[in-house]
Amino acid sequence: MSLQLPEALRHVLPVARWEPWQAGRDGAALWRSSRYVIKVQPLRPAPAGSLRDERERLRWFAGRLPVPALVGYAEEAGQEYLAMTRLPGIPLRHPDALLHPERVVDLLARALRELHALPVRDCPFNMSLPVVLRAAAERASAASPESQGALAQRQKLAEALRERPAREDLVVTHGDAVLDNFILDGEWLTGMVDVGRAGLADRHTDLALAYASLHARLGAQVAETFLDQYGRALIDAGKLDYYRRLGELA
Known part of the structure; x- marks a missing residue:
């Protein structure tokens, strides 16, 4: 090949x-x-x-x-x-990076705070709920109605529409803030990759995926520490769960 x-x-x-x-x-x-x-x-x-x-x-x-x-x-x-x-270094999900969970948590929380602090008025990319849910509905309509996967997606979409939060806390988001997409070189992040879904969205879009990624790789305690490092005052537990489930529609 x-x-x-x-x-x-x-x-x-x-x-x-x-x-x-x-x-x-x-x-x-x-x-x-x-x-x-x-x-x-x-x-x-x-x-x-x-x-x-x-x-x-x-x-x-x-x-x-x-x-x-x-x-x-x-x-x-x-x-x-x-x-x-190609950015130098290894993704945060690499086994060598995961040997130091405190550093992973600190760097990821800092990176997302810096990203979310960018001026929203400057960002031309709209990834808010109306846009994301409309795209998910179009994908569901285009899928074969007989397939089991399409049925599951339609059920998740109906749930997302029914339970959508009343208000979005819009910031500039990465859109796929899993450990794979942040690159570590030594003790520092050299940058982020896979930014094709970046844009204006609720901050919990990133927080939910980052939390789930940390939970899967390093466990619940480390994932909770990440939320502490990012700032508990900005976290809504209900939104965290909603955007985790919404990520399954993407």
């Missing part, structure tokens, strides 16, 4: 040895060299999500918070390709 780069990217990327890395969220294939990362996925109709979304967010975050630098984007033969620089 090898990576065949479209001509547009061959002009901007140096010759390199590309190795398959892992599957990204939504099934995107990831390839990496010593200096770059490339995501590849089939072109999809809205609202399934396009790598163009991540391209625009990488552009916006540049100079605001550390993210990979955008190198190029291309579409060819029904596929889309996003090329970016």
Whole structure:
């Protein structure tokens, strides 16, 4: 298995040895060299999500918070390709990082506080509940009605609509704030990756996923410590549960 780069990217990327890395969220294939990362996925109709979304967010975050630098984007033969620089380090979910849970919790809480402190008026990406629920409804309508998965998704969607909070505490969010998407190099975070879902949303969008990710990897006590580090005064337990379940619709 090898990576065949479209001509547009061959002009901007140096010759390199590309190795398959892992599957990204939504099934995107990831390839990496010593200096770059490339995501590849089939072109999809809205609202399934396009790598163009991540391209625009990488552009916006540049100079605001550390993210990979955008190198190029291309579409060819029904596929889309996003090329970016590779951040040095390992994801926070790496076994070596998890040897130091206090550092993981401290760095993740600090990173999310810094992200959520960005001015909302400057962010052009709307990922609020009306947008997310509408996209989920469109995906549910497009799915085969006979499939068991589609039935489960429709049930979760009905629950999300019925129980949606009356008010959103809008901040700039990552949108997929799991341990995999924050990169550690030594004692510091070098940045965040997979920002294709970033945008204005309730802060619990990030807090719920971060909490669940920590709980799964390091246990309940560490996850609770994360909430303490972020700031208990900003946490709503009901919203934390709601946005955890909403994440299953994404």
